[in-house]
Amino acid sequence: MVRQGVQTGSWLVGLTGLLAAVVVLSATIGAVPIAWQEVAHIIAAVVPWFSTSAPASHQTIVLQVRLPRIALGAAVGFGLASAGTVMQGFFRNPMADPSIIGVSSGAAVGAVAVIVAPVAIPFGLPIAAFVGAVAAGFGVYLLATQDGRTPVATLLLAGVAIQTFLGAVVSFLLVHAGWELREAVYWLMGHLSDASWDKFGLAAVVSLVCFALLYAFARDLNVLLFGEEDAHALGIEVETTKRILLAVSSIMTAAAVAVAGVIGFVGLIVPHGMRLLVGPDHRILLPTSALAGASFLVAADTVARSLTSPLPVGIVTAFVGAPFFLYLLRTREVTSL
């Protein structure tokens, strides 16, 4: 017990340190190179009692241009990786990801509809994406529920069906899009270039509240890995717990997708990789995956925006994620499917 507590502690300290380092390094990179010591000073100066001698232009670049995007990336990565961890545990399948029950497809319909709509609605895009995501997740849940029970396999298949259907709706909207087609496709690829402190605030609050709720169920998630019948025999109200986990992780994913579009592979790769490192216990897997997800997305977005022609970060995560995933498949004996 004690040994395990120490182990958990050192993982969390290490990953928090890694996140801080990635954030600072990322803020040094851009059209105007700024030394990391200067970045650290500028960030520290946000706290009263500290001050910085850095030029005002550098302060503006770091605090108003780079950091909002970095912070948003961290919040989105944190949320996607947490939701992915929970979905993999929930479906007892390490290949599950947060969009598996149609949440991302629902968000895509909402977002693309707003983008191609002839009238502009203030804050319409994130709201429509969020509503679309939650509605799709809830719809899948209702479709898969019969007599108060929601079999996981049915949920998975209903998710696949709804994703296909909503994919068709998105294609339909794209066919009829005019000049907005480029913007819509860019959104669908997942990007962080519209970052702002407001969006970060929204994503961070939702992510942290949802994370706290999910973490309270870490032990239940462990027991659920044995299957629902065993979980019931070990004192878990299976259907209630499933409903809570599904709702919270859907909301978490919806918030992330609403502010950043459909960024794939973060919720799949990060929990999968962390499980190899720290084991399947959600009490340590959930927080470590969340922190690693934040670092991963910040790093990926730094690559995406520093290329000669900047890319949506979704392309980078898929580019890095898919080969890594195949590497895992080939090197590890996949017995747990």
Add this chain to the structure above:
Amino acid sequence: MRIDVDGVHVTLAGSDVLQAVDVSVEAGRLVGLVGPNGAGKTTLLRTITAALDPDDGAVFVGDEDVHGLSSRSASRRLASVPQKTTLDFEFTVREVVEMGRHPHRSRFGGTDDDSAVVDDALERAEVASLADRAVTTLSGGERQRVLLARALAQDAPVLVLDEPTASLDVHHQIRTLGLVRALVDDGRTGIAAIHDLDLAARYCDSLVLVADGRVLAAGPPEAVLTTDRLRDAFGADAVVTQDPVTQTPRVTVRDVDDTTTGGGSPVVDAHVHVVGGTNHVADSLPALADAVAELTVGPVLTGSPDEQVATSLGLDPVSVEPYTTGAEPGVDEASRLGGSAAVVVVPSTVPSGRVPERIRESAERVVEPGPETSPTQLLAAIEALLNRPMQSEELTAD
């Protein structure tokens, strides 16, 4: 804490899996569920643990209807060892066993106080040496013992076990059931589906024979495991004897070739009397019982395999106490039966002496099978003899 299954009816996918099942397990007793594959044993256990809701009827554990309890309070009453479980994630054995403590933990509470319970469970299920191994690396039998340890850590008054010995080696079968027996003797209540009838009879206070979704019989092992009931339940011809070591019922299922017995109609339509001994005719009796219209046996020694097999076949043998001679009334009775039989079988291995001699004298026709004579050869000899009047035939091995 007692268990009462009260008129339970379960329908799964449109077919009746359990029909009007009543089972009672007294507190501090171990009841074995036996029956053929697909009889509904697992379904009954799942209904008891409230993993399944019955369409009709109720299950009471103590004085509470388990289907009305929350999962948490049910899991504090019942600990279950499932036949199989998903153990695909790389938890260590200790972590898996710790999960048995889940019903006793609050969502935000500490975990250190119950490590002694976990240690004890690991120790008792003999998996302490595996504590740091990942469950994914264990063999089927080791996994089964880990699940038993998890149930022990749950520390519930009622244990529900589904085939707890199915993938265990002979040694661990005995150790596992011995442990369950010890837990029950300490005051717990147990119900276990056990496919091995001999083990079930050996460790359980009583057995419930289930077939086709109904309870065929319930009671002490020797009352439940009878040739007739085993035929009804399993469709198999079995002989029940007493295990000489454990003194509990032992079921031997016969390898019956249906073509030789002609589907139940006797091949030898006459009265045949068999002179027994201790273990002289036990191997031939089942085949003779199938093929002979009227079969009598005697004398056999009380408590011997000859007597047990004859009794199990419903032959009502004439028993005599060991170390007695012809004055015994049983020998008179056996001589009388031998005299009225068309053929008397006197195995050549039966020690010669006054008893077999008296019966041989009173017999019309005598067959003397040797130690190597197979039941089929013996039957052929009886048939041949019946077609040739008043002769004696000595059989020797081919």
